[in-house]
Amino acid sequence: MRDVRGLDRTTAVSTAAVLLLGAALGLIFFYVPTDADQGFSQRIFYFHVPIALTSYVCFGWGAWKALRVLRTGDERADLESYVSIHLGVVFGALTLLTGSIWARASWGVWWTWSEDQLVLFLVLFLFYCAYFMLRFSVAPGRSRSNMSAVYALFGVVLIPVSFLAIRLSKEFIHPVVFTSHGPQMAASQFATFCVAWAALLLLYATLYRVELAGKRVDASLRELRELLT
């Protein structure tokens, strides 16, 4: 009974994701006016930044589940933490790719160290790739889930610390003073951005649920085989 309801929820989430993704693409390409300053390529922003924010959500959710692993020793939470971080790394790679394309379109270079978000994602990408190395080199069990959880917690602490470091490092890499004034967005731009972010969050939720279900079925099958032989 529980599984059936779980499937229903997955169906609902994925349907909402498809609808909102369609709506977001429609808004981005047919509704929102072309940005006066940055031109057509500014449209990358409506996917690039929500993907980056969703990636933080993935890491945050993974760390929250990691905290549960440490407090209760729950094996399910370990798997959930792993799947969430895995998706976070995929979204992070997408952030790097779309950001790189955007940099090429607006500044003519594939990579720039002066863009905080890009550099931060490089650091996080390296950090969380090491998370996988750790996970794959330790035998499964209680000790592995504890170590992964501790490393995941280090990750969410590293995010603000690295951000601060990157902000500071600009001073001696680029002598230009970087003032942080928030992006001035028109209402239509902001609305489009919000819809796109909601769509990507739902995409994350869908991928998370499906991947988790797949991993759980895999584990149950393995258990079943051991019972039968």
Add this chain to the structure above:
Amino acid sequence: MTTPPKAPPSEWQYVAAAYGVVFVFVLAWVAIIGAKLQRLQRQLGELVHQARDRG
């Protein structure tokens, strides 16, 4: 006669590339899950076979 310099790709091509990357990722993910589903299906079939043989 020198060949004219290649024009830089226009902006919309970059935008298309960025959205294309995301699309290709989702497609790749579907392919991976599809392959996994197929493997699970095969394994489950084997298990059903085994269970049936046992009586």
Add this chain to the structure above:
Amino acid sequence: MTYAADVVALARKDLLLELRAKETLPAMLLFVVSSLAIFHFALPAGTSHDAALGLLWVALVFTALLGLTRAFVPEREQGLFDALVLAPCDRSAIWLGKAIAVLAFLVAAEIVALPAFAAFFSGIDGRTVVAVALADVGICTVGTLLGAMAVAGQARELLLPLLFLPLAIPIVVGGVGASAGAGSRYLLFLLLYDAVFSLLAWASFEYVVAEQ
């Protein structure tokens, strides 16, 4: 009170072992001096003082990595880990004792490395020394925790640099910023890093070594 006594005893044990075996410290010393020699040839003639300072930080981080890789190897090889974990002391004392021992090795290596750098390249100011001291604390506390994780893996020597280097990026930013003379805010940043990550490592170490 007993916590401090445990920590001191554990750190003393590591230092005494090293005095007897003389494995880690000579390797670190040789490594740091030879990497400084390599940097001399890697840098084109007439490069700025700042470029050399940046490489000093690279040398220090990698030297620390060398010491950290060795930190938990004796316990692993002789199967002492389980005994240590079962010992009637707070598990975080194991971490603190080990971190202090590694810190001692690193400081010893730097006592040689910093004058060598000053002689090979250019002088260093007091701010750099303070930054190095602050960075050492961060490197050793975080590195010891990650070292305990890495020895549990199959490819232990390979794993530690991968785990550690992304976490060392903020340290390098703070250190290079401080020694390039860009103000005391980098020193404050290093202090913040030390405080945050030491606390986190102290709180989480018991989970890393629990029931191997």
